Amino acid sequence: MATFMLGLEYFSFSEIWSPVFLVFMMAVGVLYTFAVGPWRSHFKNSSSVPVKRQIAFLTGILLLYLAQGGPLSLLGHLMFTFHMTDMAISYFMVPTLLLYGIPDWLWKWAFDRAFWRPFRVLMNPIICLFLFNLMFSFYHMPNIHDWIMVHTTIHGFFYFALLVAAMMNWWHIQTPVKEWAKISPLWRLGYIFLNGLLLTPACVLIIFASEPLFAVYSDPNAWAQAMRYCVSGDPASLLAQFKGGPAFFNLMSAQEDQQLGGIVMKLLQEFINIGALFFVFMRWYRHERDKEDQPGLDDAAGAV
16 A cells, blocks of 8 residues: 555656646536525426535536546556546446436426437437447457557547436436336336446456456556546656556556456446445336326315
8 A cells, every 4th residue: 555655656746637638627616506496496397405415416526537637537547447447437337316406397407498309219228228338348359458548549439428328318317307217217226227237248357357457557658648548747757756557556456457347347336336226116116006006096076
């Protein structure tokens, strides 16, 4: 652990904390706070947003910053385990928090417009399910992953596209606008199960590979190229500072790091999916129970 902490001494404050991205995410949080607060009256059919939902959204923004621009992002370029942790936070935790935090009337204001009608076909549950999982698995093909990691512009664009795909995927699980629901609560249980199933092959490949798959975590020269996303100037100078490669590699072998990263990803994904299954099942159960109770209420109303 001492070696791990000493490695951080080679990075500046801006490289660890990404101030520009921090300011951007803070601006998003402020705009949201005003939209659901003082500016709420400017939106049609708006209503107050519970504090817990506001906290959920702001927590999602904070986690996204930490995983994509803060310290966790830098650590994700140093160890594959942190990279997969960032993936789980960004594309499994953050979407659920953002979808929960944004009220239905704000979604309607943003997307209930004629401009979006040609794109609504993309919100088909099957398309959303396969789009995210295929993009995620495609990204973790070794050659594709290494290529994206060393091309900074493509890296940022792909991560943003993956976040959009993750939001589309989780939309059909949480469905923040009830009128726009495309699948029933019961079918959502199967949707969640398929989500876990479709990502299993990629995780299995990573966990049980007999050798390191990703050059950016095993080859010092490839790693130095990938660090351009985090470090200004010539990242190759880091090779001299880290004596030929990142000191973080001394914590465990590249293969052990890769296996641990795959395990972390799968465990976090399954934990989040179990929570989603419980949430959807309980909501479906309460709905069915209310339907059974309704005839009795109608009879009582008729008697009165």
